[in-house]
Amino acid sequence: MTDPTLRRLLAITLFSLLSACGGGGDSNTGSAQTPNVSVVPPATAVPGDPQAPGTVPPGDTIPPPPLTTPPASQSATFTPREASRFLGRATFGADMAAIDALAASDSDTWFRAQFSKPQTLHRKYIDAKYPAAGAAATQARPNDFYESFWQQAVRGDDQLRQRVAFALSEIFVVSTQNEAVWPQTRGVASYYDMLGQHAFGNFRTLLQGVATHPMMGLYLSHLRNQKESATRTPDENFAREVMQLFTIGLYQLNADGSLKLSGGKPIDTYTRDDVSGLAKVFTGWSWAGPDQAANRFFGSVADPDRDWQPMQNYAAYHSTSEKRFLGVSTAGAAGGEADMALALDTLFNHPNTGPFFGRQLIQRLVTSNPSPAYVGRVAAAFANNGSGVRGDMQAVIRAVLLDPEALAPAGNSLRTGKLREPLVRLGNWMRAFHARDAGSQYRIYYLSDPLSGLGQNPMNAPSVFNYFRPSYVPPNSALAAAGLVAPEMQITSEPSVTGYLNFMQDAISGGVAESSAVKADYSAELALADQPAALLDRVNLLLMSGNMSARLRTRILSAVTSIAIPATSGSNAAQVTKAKTYRVHLAIFLAMASPEYLVQK
Incomplete structure (x- = not known):
């Protein structure tokens, strides 16, 4: 399977996933537990x-x-x-x-x-x-x-x-x-x-x-x-x-x-x-x-x-x-x-x-x-x-x-949670999967452009009002009708969503920073690649606190399973590793692209 093949699979799967997800109101895969x-x-x-x-x-x-x-x-x-x-x-x-x-x-x-x-x-x-x-x-x-x-x-x-x-x-x-x-x-x-x-x-x-x-x-x-x-x-x-x-x-x-x-x-x-x-x-x-x-x-x-x-x-x-x-x-x-x-x-x-x-x-x-x-x-x-x-x-x-x-257990009302801001999403991925720079420099510079980066950089807000105001209300939205705010939506638009998806697709598969020097360590995930349910459980816990809905889980699991891992022979180790790697990348990307991840609850 070539890299362009993976990109096409990501795009097709993501389109169908987002079309089906909507706002999400499904029950979680596990019962809510009170601390x-x-x-x-x-x-x-x-x-x-x-x-x-x-x-x-x-x-x-x-x-x-x-x-x-x-x-x-x-x-x-x-x-x-x-x-x-x-x-x-x-x-x-x-x-x-x-x-x-x-x-x-x-x-x-x-x-x-x-x-x-x-x-x-x-x-x-x-x-x-x-x-x-x-x-x-x-x-x-x-x-x-x-x-x-x-x-x-x-x-x-x-x-x-x-x-x-x-x-x-x-x-x-x-x-x-x-x-x-x-x-x-x-x-x-x-x-x-x-x-x-x-x-x-x-x-x-x-x-x-x-x-x-x-x-x-x-x-x-x-x-x-x-x-x-x-x-x-x-x-x-x-x-x-x-x-x-x-x-x-x-x-x-x-x-x-x-x-x-x-x-x-x-x-x-x-x-x-x-x-x-x-x-x-x-x-x-x-x-x-x-x-x-x-x-x-x-x-x-x-x-x-x-x-x-x-x-x-x-x-x-x-x-x-x-x-x-x-x-x-x-x-x-x-x-x-x-x-x-x-x-x-x-x-x-x-x-x-x-x-x-x-x-x-x-x-x-x-x-x-x-x-x-x-x-x-x-x-x-x-x-x-x-x-x-x-x-x-x-x-x-x-x-x-x-x-x-x-x-309190996460609910599904409009009042619940917040939109994760882009820098925090990147930090989530880097910490969850131990992304490291072998040279320890972390030259992650050009994030401000919403088309090629994340639309956000630390200490680089456009004004004293930050990237977003605490009282920002998305116009013509259900939130506005309910009298609620969504600060991070002020830097969210169609171009920024596309930019985020492209950025994270490249980061997950190739790394971030100059020369893609900051790379994740997926060794624990690769060990579960032939057990897609267990792989998704791990991704769910790391990125979504185990709160992935049953519908989203089913769709991501189907997409991951669609990548066949060839039977191991003496000469196809590289193909086996590539298929497992694609499974891991796809599971993480689709989770981080989902509205259920983007809205932190």
Whole structure:
């Protein structure tokens, strides 16, 4: 059977498969199982974040924050199917070893282990690649970050941090599409490191890291922002977005994330005057360095590490007038640092922040349309981790991933689940089938084109609104009629679907990256190729948490079985291996092409 023959078989089978699948409402091949919940001793409470805002200890890794007490001393145990489902949300994807390990343990043990793992810095990868003095800051380009991103996303032991950091990068957006950010690859790597560093700390410290990172300063233009004068108004970009996108949102919320209404209409969270007042807070911030000279503020004199060191405040350029915003005043605050501390404290303690951020994290990890009760429980964990600490990210992450709504058996309603975004699908495949680069470089660069790639690349969103907005509603759809959202559908179109199928067909059969250097290891699957039912069971567990419908299973099984494996003789070993390989490729491709895989439940 030639490779073109396999391509024709893939195309014909896929067409018939997708025509038959529709939205899918079949029962699963196995009965739904409810996770067991048992009480385990709580962790030792150590509130707060161990690192000062924006600081990074020397070395290739940084230590994790201390464990904090979960909001409830409960731990879920999982069957293999449930473990696969949990890992599909909490990581870039499950492999069989991870599924078996979690099924033999419990969620609390898993969380403790993940929260305790040190963080490997992307910035250090770039420094090592460009060791000459000053080279990393001037010669590195986004492709260098992509290498490090995929190395850690696929092979990193700290999988929870990897997945949460990626989610945070889609909320606190910085993008290399910005012409000021694009040349600053080491700075972008450092920004991503900062998100990972504070992913398990406290939201207030995370917010500080975001606000003072020079890449955010470049992206939302509060780096070199100057105080008001007769001819100048402070830049309002960051002041607006830190409220609208990062903390409190546009409208006042109840504790469960539902809108507060007045006369049947939403209530604004902030006014034009609030933006203007907050913009003055973010004046005087610019590049780090040993002094506050004007030429350092404007950038003509550069510290070699200014691309990753937190911005400093320059008193000469910071507004000294009173700043009023969100019902508070900076009168009496002593300088730029104090003004920022008051502003970020105000946003951190705003009643909207917990439900606003919690809903977005749920959307990124679990489901596009969480119920108000689900959002309310996560917001409650944000407000109090069980030990009186607000903003404990460990508590929030536990609440998102262990909520009863998240652990409930998958249903088939429109409200259930979320569309897997393309980068996560690629990560699923790479982790499930141990895709590795023999040279350990992972040169996976050109993913942004939806026709030839995936329509998505890390840290390369088209705007501060990410690739997709959390409130996106596909027009003229059943979701729209039901009042539901589907964020990832904003980057889904006929060309992008075709591009994804072509990309994954090539990846599954030949590998990804430059020279197709990243290749999967299908040895376990090839051993099952002459047992197509067992092969499909394995693929189902790895990619679909065992939730493949009976109808889809029957169709894929029929397609796989249609590839005949010749009887072994002394001279046809290559033909036997090729037929088995085709079976494996077809089973994986058809699973990943199916709507049942694309919609993660």
